[in-house]
Each structure stands twice: as structure tokens, then as C-alpha cells.
Amino acid sequence: MRIDGKGRIDRTRPVTFTFDGRPYAGYRGDTLASALIANDVRVVGRSFKYHRPRGILTAGSEEPNALVEVVGPANQTPNTRATVQELFEGLVARSQNRWPSLSLDLLEVNDLAAPFLSAGFYYKTFMWPRRFWEGIYEPLIRRAAGLGRLSGKHDEGVYEKAWAHCDLLVIGAGPAGLMAALVAARAGADVILCDESAEMGGRLLSDEGQIDGMPAADWTAAVLAELASLPNLRLMPRTTVTGAYDDGTYGALERVGLHRSPRPNLPRECFWRIVAKRSILAAGALERGIAFQDNDRPGVMLAGSLATYLNRYGVSPGKRVALFANNGSVRATARSLKAAGVEVVAILDSRPDAPDEPGIPVHKGATVLRARGRMGLHSLSFAHEGRVHALEVDCLGVSGGWNPAVHLTCHRNGRPRWSDELAAFVPMEGAVPGMRVAGAAAGSFSTHACLASGAEAARESLAALGRDGGALDLPRAEDAPYRIAPLWTVPGKGRAWLDFANDVTVKDVTLAAQEGFRSVEHMKRYTTQGMAPDQGKSSNVAALAVLADATGRGIPETGTTTFRPPYTPVSIAAMGAGGRGAGFAPQRFLTSDQASRDRAAPMVEAGLWYRPSYFPKPQETTWREACDREVRMVRETVGVSDVSTLGKIDVQGPDAARFLDFVYSNTMSTLPVGKVRYGLMLREDGHVLDDGTCARLGAQHWLITTTTAAAGLVMRHLDFVHQAFCAGWQLRFVSVTEAWAQFAIAGPQARALVASALGRAPELGFMGCAPVTVQGVAGRLFRISFSGEEGYELAVPTRFGEALFRDLVARAETMGGGPYGMEALNVLRIEKGFITHAEIHGRVTAFDIGMEKMVSGKKDCIGKAAAMRPGMQGAARAQMVGLKPLSDDVITAGAHLFAQGVDLGRETSAGYVTSVGYSPTLHSHLALGFLANGRARHGETVRLVDRLRGVDVLCTVTSPVFHDPKGEKLRA
Amino acid sequence: MPDLIAKPALGAVAVTHAGCTLAEAAALTITALAPFPGQAAAVGAELGLAFPAPNTVSEGGAARLVWAGRDLAFLIGGAAPERLAALNGLAAVTDQSDAWVTLTLTGPPTVEVLARLVPLDLRGTARGQVFRTGLGHMPLVLIAEGADSFTLMTFRSMARTAWHEIEEAMVKVAARSF
Amino acid sequence: MRLTCPLCGPRDRREFYYYGAAVYLDRPAADAPPEAWDEYLHLRDNPAGVTQDLWYHEQGCGSWLKVTRNTVTHEILAVDAVSAADAAEEAR
């Protein structure tokens, strides 16, 4: 119910929303949870395993129960915490994990079957018979498992990623965080203050105490106003710091658009990577419950959240409230409730020496035995002085103590330390380099202690940053001691709940211990305690205490589970923001791209590049028709292809030739100016790295090419060899891949086409290169071929690429030629036995591809020592061969090769196929592959088997060079 | 016979979102200068510009010498061919004019926009600074031009992706300001 | 994780490419015995503690770097350019 005169909501701005299809009203400033409480909605979800009706337990991001689906026009977001979701006009929310409705959930039958569904149920039940697993058990479990539902559609929502940098990151804007930020910002440090709530202030927003003689909320407002006025401080509300990573990097999730009606282009969330020289963790403390029978009934809540709902949101979850605690923190809440007109029936304080409370009955040494009310608490029974009493209440606030929010201090392997005084884990100092912990997160609970430790943490951080924190009068505030007498569970019959989110009871943990799962990590996995979306924030310590008790050890000896990032759930969409569609990877476009698309060429991805696959003619209905025509065109007239994707590296300097001799297996230094040589690069382990050409443009000036696939790899390799082994040599190299557009012109008419384009006949012998002028533009001409025909490559500065491509294609067409794409290029090179990275795939040596003579015996080079090892050559190795099927059947790359008559198996495989294509020149499918001792087996018949695709074809082993083996056309 | 027609990397029309403007800069001559060991100072002397220390730009007249990586600087803008010829033996010289697309990003939210794209703290950068870094997955030469003004150079073949990603970041930043 | 490139300054690890152990810098002589090459190419320690490995500032200046770091604490102890010529360059 709504309480008049309380809360920080804006009562002038009513908001309507729906929950499970019913319309409700709330106010701007409400969370979905506070608005549901205002509307007396008590059951908000069904539990994960037993489908028990559940209500709101907390007022923060640690909420285990109130997980809902938020439905937007483009998104359906499951497992949204109603305690975090801010209300906005038109919000549509649905409860989860119930069918058909929240009040009638047929899977509640699980609750009746509870005796059979204890810890380890899945492990024990779904084991045998084994064959049932796939067909029966898994579908069954899948249907029952999971909480919210996804829409099943792509998430079309907008997400964002961003970087931020600062001197000091303050995590949490409660009393400690505000004080730390204030001290640091006044001293001039560059500060970011993050808080996961919409409004900063933390518990001061629901605290009725005084700071410096004014209400805590007013003091908070004044501090925030000052902070907002400082240019060196950035406030980041609605931002949860989710992880602490190496070297001062923090992950944080900001809710940008989740709290308002969708707006075009507004990100839903932003995932921040914050780089901070220092940080202060002031994340506060999380309250925990006490386990007793049916303590999960809707209306049983954590006591601190009652104060938050009342003072911050102006709502009360009950009219008749009792409080059950083992510490004094509920007293202020009791007073607030009473002052607001809520009937506080009793304080059940388990401490026998608990103080009195004026105007409120306090039962000292009392324990709650059981809560009653399946769809909402209506009464409870408690033990006091040996007798059982009943109380009619509709809300029970429970406080089993406070756990400092140590999570981030564990992200770099820090282990929190047990404090007997607080009956809680406190952070290990220095667990995250550069991070200080302050306030309740460090176990300092009073307002005064929070302010003091925030200021102290700031001063220490400033000192580390080389700044002076200056003098500061600490504001006056309450400094009540925190007294707790640990109480984890109330013994008794029935089920007492520890982990509400994953339905783990005290008995489950005890059973786990009995069955030998005595390590906390084993217990956790066996019972699933702490493994739900809330990661056991309100249950871990109690479960640990129960385990300690069951195993007869103390809590510190029992250990603690490891907290890992993220602190709260982070949507994958936020972490991968911008990575969908075109944002997945950069797209590289050729200068000929539009010209190719104008000709309806389908584009194929080659690394990041988009290259034309083929250029279809109107009458052609299949790619094969186009490909066959383009191959014949190159063999018979002339074809033009954009080869600008090849890596091009310009090498200059007196020691350039020496360097090339070192990185290529063959000798380059002997190459005359104006000539090109094919070259092979090895990895240091003796395998082939890449192949390409090496053109000597001048005495000390070279241009080398790499394959498209390995351009980046080769640059990195050359940089390594240069910087690691010969940095002092007089040479430099730089990539010019992007600077030049380069086109292959191949076929019997290639020379005529080049002559036409240049306006003069190219006087260039095979493997020659020369500067040329192309229609007024300075370019370069190379006589090299990847097709086996007479071939040239003509390069011009990139800006002229499109014009030159269109020009060359137009000229080619007048000669009966035209453009050719990747498919034809591939067939042409297979016919000729030229390799690509399909062949030099990282496990082949120069010997394997028949190029062992290219490893010069006269000099050292990268990879030579390893290439010379006995195992790197010889008959046992699979050597490159050609394969020609005896029939017209299709053959496939990836197929294995077998000698005829052997049983097919992994052990009998004699090789494999790397490239296939249909050769219109030879009217046959052709393949390149590797076959053991292959060069000695030309003429032999082998079986080519691809069991995945059902291929089993006999092939003749041949030389890999099918077309023009003597290279007469090439040199024509 | 017609001469070949030169095309810009993008030919894009400038866009503005929430006071931040993205534009394609006119193509300038870019010459990569990679001094041989020990020759950096000599290269600078020939050009009348200090060879830039890492992360800095040397300016003189219409020409700028922009640090572009290990033992590498880009001479952007005019330099007489004879001056470049004088570098023979001192440095490897390559024409990179066509290798890069040059974009400019200006206006008050520029630093905020770049925070979505570049992993660096660009607040308070001043003319004279340059960064080799990444624009998402793309290589980037990022030149600070003054308050809220940057020149961005990335591979020419990636120009469309760069433009798309920058504009997307601009649009998202703009959507926050209401 | 962040590495301080000697040329570019502190940068996020995303700008760097990881290669492998710094052993790669100690290339044996061409005529070294097979054992030396075997050691160089294939045999690696996997220390819990200080280790040295090679990183390439790919989205940066293009420097190859020798990073000394602690695999247990994740502390970065040193980042040096692999190029011995650097010292000379910087001294100028």
C-alpha cells in the first residue's frame, strides 16, 4: 500500500503500467517492485524448481524472487529484476516460470513431489538407463528448466560500448562513496562516481537519521549538487560496476534506455570499460535472512528493504508488520514504520540481551518457527521462553545480519576474511591492486564510520596519485555499534529456505554434506546453491554456515565460494554491442566493387575483402556455367581480374636484399632490377608460411607480394624477424597494399589488351617488371601469371582503380574477353597446379609441395634449420599430387585418399584432398591433394572417399600440373 | 584516349548529429618516411621539420610530419619532389596518398563519440598530438587538431565501415541528449 | 590487462597480438645441433610466477615487445622493445 507523505517518488507524475496483463498505476520514481507493493500485488513469481509462489524479498539488484519479463515492441527481456526496473509510462511486465498463470501454476506439483526432488535429484534420477538421456530426460529437463523466455527473435535493440578513463573510480554512492568522491574531487582528482541506482545516495535515501544536523537526504542532495558542479567529476548513475580486471580496468553496465519508453537509436544499455589509476569500492553491504520453515512465503522480506520501500518509495508491503532479527539494524526500520502509521506488532530479537524499544513489544531471545500463507503471509508462529506463540501479520521483516559487498575484491583471486565480530566476510586488503574498500563494504556500518572510511580511502588514494587530500571536518553522524549474535537457521520441521532463486533448503545443504560433498565448491554444485542469476547474494554465507555446522567445522575453515565477474548479470548484447551485421568485422571493398556489382556479380568474402565470385551472363542459370565460360575465356582470349587484395610490401635500403634472402627460402639478392621472382617464406619451424612474388624495382628497392589471406600475418612476421634479429640493418619496409589497385590480365590476348590500354606494346619478358604510364597515370606492370596463360598485372594508385578496371574490361570485351571472378581464378590455378592456402595450410613443408629445391643451400634463412630435419621430407610424407576421377562424378575437398582394397579407416588414410574444381579445359573434375609418397605414385589409381558427403570415387594420381606442364603458354 | 578518372575513397556528404560533424577530407599527398637506423634527425633536417617524437606531429608551413609508428612518419601536404629526392639513402620513401581515407570529426561531443570507438583517453588532447590505435577493429592514425576536432585516417578499403561505425556512435550519443 | 608500449604509452591489451615465449628471441646459429633447435622451437616452460613473452603492438606502432609478467599475480613487471637498436635510437 502507498503511504502518504513518504518517499521520493514524484506524485505529480502518475505512470500506468501492466503486470500480467492487468493495468496498474504508480509514480515516476517508483521501481516496478515498489509500484507492485503499492498496488498490493504480493505474488510476483514462481520459484525455479518447486514453482512455489514468491513475493518481493529485497529492494535491490540482489533480488532472487521478483524476476519478470519486460516486453517491449522489439524486445522481450527475461529475468529483469523488478526491484531494479524503473517504472515508465506503458511498461509491460509479465511474471515468469508459471503456467498457465501466476495464481494457478500446474508445475506446482513439483512442490508436492519435493521429498523426491532433493539435492542431487538430477544426478541420481536421470542416470539410467543411459539411452533415455537424449530422448527422454533431456527434453523433460529442458521443458521444466530456465526462468524467463526469450522472444526467439533477433534482439534488434540498440546497445553501446564505450571507454572511460579516470584517476579515481568510486564504486557506490552511499555515505562512504559520496564522501570519498567529495574529498577526491575537491582535491582536483579526475573522478568517476558510479552507482547502480537511478538516484545516488545509497542507504542515505532511506535513512531518517541526521548528518551535520540536517536530514541525511538533505545532506546527500547538497553533496550531489556540489559534485555535479565540479568539472573534474563525472556522475554515472544507473551504472553497476560488474568486474575488476587487470591493471585498473573495470567493467560497468549502464542502463541507458531501459527506464524509459523506447526511443529510436537510444541504447538500451552501455557496457563501459573504465580505466582507473585507483579505485574505491564503496558498494555497501547486503542483508541476509534467517532460515525457518516456509520462510519463503510472500510477505517475508529482508528488513532493510522495508525501510527502503517506506522512505524512498512511500510504500509498505504490510499493514501489520513484525520484525525478526539477530542484530540491532531493524530498530530504525521499526521506528520509521511506526511513525508512518504502519502497525509494528512485535520485534522478535533472537538476542537474549537485546535492548527494549519504546512503544514496540520486543521479544528477546525469540525465534520465528514458521510462516503461514501460501499466496501471502497471514500469520507466523514463534518460540519465546519455551513456548510457541502465534502472531497475525501480513509482513515479516527479517535480518540475519549484513554481508559486506566484497564481490569485486574477489575478482582477482582475493579471498575475503571471516570476521567473528561482524559474523561476515570482510575484504582482504590489497586484493585488487589500486583498490581501497570503504564503508559498509569494508565492514564499517555506522553512518559516521562510513563517512570516515570514505574520506580516509580518498585521502590514501589521493596520496597514491600524488595529490593532497587537504583538511576536512568530517560531518557529524550516528555512530551506533553493530551488535550481532549469529543465527542462521531456526531448527524445526519442514523446509527452511536458503537460496530462494534456486530453491535450496537447509536440508539440501545438510544432505550434500552427508553424501560427502563437504567442500563448499562441491556443495554448491550438488545443490546449485548460489548458481542462480543472483549468484546467492542473500544466501551464500548462510549456506556456508549450515555446511560448516553439518561438517563440524568453523566457517573460516569451511571456506567461501569464489566470486567472479559479473557482479550482476550483463547482457551479451551489451558486451557485444555494435557487433551485429555490418559491425561484425570491417568490410574491405575493392575499387572495382561497384563495377562488379553493376555486372550482377555475387560477392564472396575472402578474409575481410569482398570479391566477385563470377560475372553471370543473362542466359546463364548456374554459377558453373559462368565459371566454365570465364575459364575458357582466359584460356582462349583474355580475362581481367581484380587482384588488389594481395598484400604488397615495399622494401627499401642497402640491406633490403640481404633481408629478403633471410626471410625467403630462396635467394632474392641475385635478382636483376626489372625482374620478378617467385618466393617461398617458411616459418621458423620449417613449414610453409606463405608464397608470393618479389619484384626488384631498383637496386635497393623491392616490392613483395603476399597472399590475400596472409597479408597481415606476413607483415607481423617480417616485423618480428626485422626487430628481433636484424634491427640494425639498413632497411625499412612498409605496407602499400592499400595504395595500389592491381589487375591481372591473362590469356592469349593479354599482351594485345595491355598494349591497347598503355597505347604501346609492353616489352616485358616473362617475370619482368617495369614502370609504365597508363593513360596519363604512373603505374607499374608485372609479367606474372596465376593462370598459366601469358599474364600481366597492371597496378595504378588506388584512386584510379575503378576507372582502370572499367577501361580494361571494356577493352577486353571488344576482344571477346571480359572480367573473371574468384571461381574461375580458382579453376585456372588448379588446372595449373598453383597453390593457395588450401594447400599451404600450415602443416606442409617445401618438400611436400615439391619446392624443396627452393630452400637454398647457400644461405641461412628463417625455417631452414627445421626444414632440413629428416622428418620434414621423405617418402613417408604426404606430397602434393593431382587427382583426376575416372568417372564424371563430383569430388570434394576434405575427402581422404585410400589405396584400393584397403579397409577404410583413420589408420589407412593415405592422404587428403585440398582443392577441387571442374576444368572446362580438360572436361573433367580435378583435384589437388596430398598423398603419402605421392610423387612416386603418378599413374596409380586411388579411392577418394568423403563419408560426410557420400563421395566414393576412383581417381588417377597425376602431376599437380594438369595444363601446359612445360609452361610454354606462360612464357610465350 | 581519356585519362583515368580519380575517385575519392568515399565521396561522402558530411553528416552532423547533435553538434558533431563527420566529413571526408580532401585527398592530400601522404608520403611515408621511414628513416634508416640513425637517420631520423637527418631526415628532419632535409625537410626543415623536426622528425616527430612518438605520438607527436611536427608542423611547418603547409606540411606536417605525423608520427605514424615505429621508425615511421607520414609527410602530409606539400613537399617538393627534390626535397624527397634528397632523402635518398636516408629513409625509405613511399607514396601512401591512396592508401588512407581521411575523415574529420569536429564539434563538442567529438570526444564522447570517439570514446565509443577508440580505447584512449582523448580528453584534453591538443594540436600536435597523434595516436596510432584502433577504430574498432580498423587501424587508425588519429590526429588531434584542437579542441573537439580530430582527423582520422584508416585503410581506404575500410572507408565505408569506418564511416558507418562513426556515424552509428554519433547517432547513439545524440539520442542520449534529450 | 594493459601494457605500456615504450613508444605509444599505456594501452589496452586489445591493441596487442600475443605471440609466445620470449625464447623466440634467442635464435640458434644456423649450424647449431638439432637439440638446440628443438629446444628453441618446441620446449617451453610453464612457470607459475615470472615469465617473459612476446607481444606485437599491432593496433599501434608495430613494435614487437618483450613483456615480463607474473602469471600468478598478473603483475606486468616490464615491457621492452625487442629491438636492441632501440636503446641506441632512444639515446640519440
Ligand SMILES: [Zn+2]
Ligand atoms: Zn606501440
